[in-house]
Amino acid sequence: MKKTLIIVAHPNIAESKVNKALLDSIKNEPNITVHDLYATYKTVEAIDVAKEQALLVEHERIIFQFPLYWYSSPAILKEWQDKVLGYGFAYGPEGSKIAGKESKIVVSTGSPEYAYQAGAYNNFTLSEYLRPLYSTIVFTGMEFKGIFAAYGAMKLTEKSLQQDISHYQKILKSEDWDTSLLKFLAN
Template structure:
């Protein structure tokens, strides 16, 4: 099982959580960590290279901080350009079929805010529906999402723990 972790954070120098997750995942065998903003600071994505990376892995992880109830912009650009018709979807677009798909998301808002009646009204499962639909369309199996919420209040120790939890989550057989 080879895992590809695509990290999309526009400002990793100032990141607490995603940087810690990325550094920890880099120590794992059979895990490729791909820092999207480092490769494409001008948003000019090498589509062939990205598709090749996807082909070489079985479990695809998108790791990002929640921005406006979704992903940072470069990850959307990546989806728009890389998941092409005839490659990722359409009758001949079968390249991602059978792969596994996981989201790893940090949010500023606490868990309690993400529910009906809460500050943000909707659950993470509801807000990540476009990713679930993408997995469905491309024939990937959507696995449970890893979320760490209320991250502004986390101590360094808790951030470190969350990195271990993420490693554990990504090693699970679902």
């Protein structure tokens, strides 16, 4: 299995139903590093840029995992991007340190899947809400390999949660990040 870094941005992972279950399901997997930003940094000012950049460099795959908060990622992930993905590291003439790495977005939502479409109560698709992160991945030269979404976390049944866990494990263990395994693809 390729070395995979899961960057978790969940402000209350201990109380999470979906993200905690997903992460618990792979906690003993070799070659997977779970990096919880909220557990690591009490304030965004404390983000250790050199440490974060070293983590990115030593892994072949990067996953950004978070719950959707107000149609975006939690604030710490944006601050992390602003600090860590700097000029000369992630972009610019010498900024190709993460180019070519595979990257995915793993997101949980409170709303059900049908709510993410034109005319539904969220008005837009999930991929439209996640375009800023998608654009960051592409701009830094990483290969975007899709989105895995666990929809409807507020009312998720145990059966649906187990299906999400199974899909998540298959994605992480796959040598070829085959998008056919994805529950949701960016469009």
